[in-house]
Amino acid sequence: MIEARGLAAMVAEACAVAERIAGEERVELDWQSLWAIDPIPFHPELIELGQTVVRELASDAPSLASGPLHDAAEAARVGVPTVMLFVQSLRGLSHAKEEDTSTEHLELAVEALDRLTTKTLAWVG
Numbered sequence: 824m825i826e827a828r829g830l831a832a833m834v835a836e837a838c839a840v841a842e843r844i845a846g847e848e849r850v851e852l853d854w855q856s857l858w859a860i861d862p863i864p865f866h867p868e869l870i871e872l873g874q875t876v877v878r879e880l881a882s883d884a885p886s887l888a889s890g891p892l893h894d895a896a897e898a899a900r901v902g903v904p905t906v907m908l909f910v911q912s913l914r915g916l917s918h919a920k921e922e923d924t925s926t927e928h929l930e931l932a933v934e935a936l937d938r939l940t941t942k943t944l945a946w947v948g
Contacts, residue, residue, distance in 0.1 A: 825862045825888045862888075863896045869906035872946065876938040877908070880931050908935055 838854055845852035870886070877884035887909055889896070899905035910932040913923045924932075 827861045830862065860892070863900050865895070865899050865906045866904040868946065869904055869943065872942045873906045873908055873935075873939055876935045876942060879938065880935055906939075908932065908939065 841854075842852055874884040874886070889907065889909075893907065895905045895907050910924050911928050913925060914921070916922045
């Protein structure tokens with residue numbers, strides 16, 4: 824799980840490396856924080872159910888952190904049990920007009936969402 828402390832350490836390390844390189848290259852560097860939000864965790868049991876259904880359909884179920892503020896994050900913030908499934912985008916493009924997904928991956932995503940819904944209904948029932 825991503826935690827604010829870990830993210831702060833990553834930023835500090837990136838700043839230190841950038842400052843070192845800027846010094847070596849004799850260029851000026853200025854850091855500004857434009858915006859920040861603490862990580863919003865999703866429901867651990869729903870994450871496990873999501874990983875289970877993805878593993879049923881594929882060989883791996885990596886956990887991904889999401890930087891964009893999806894509606895799901897706002898639901899999780901107020902205590903609604905929440906999880907997200909991500910679908911692979913062609914060329915790694917996401918949140919852009921060029922984003923696209925193969926038909927095969929869309930079909931797998933629909934199947935995964937159906938299975939996750941079924942397992943979630945059994946879990947809450």
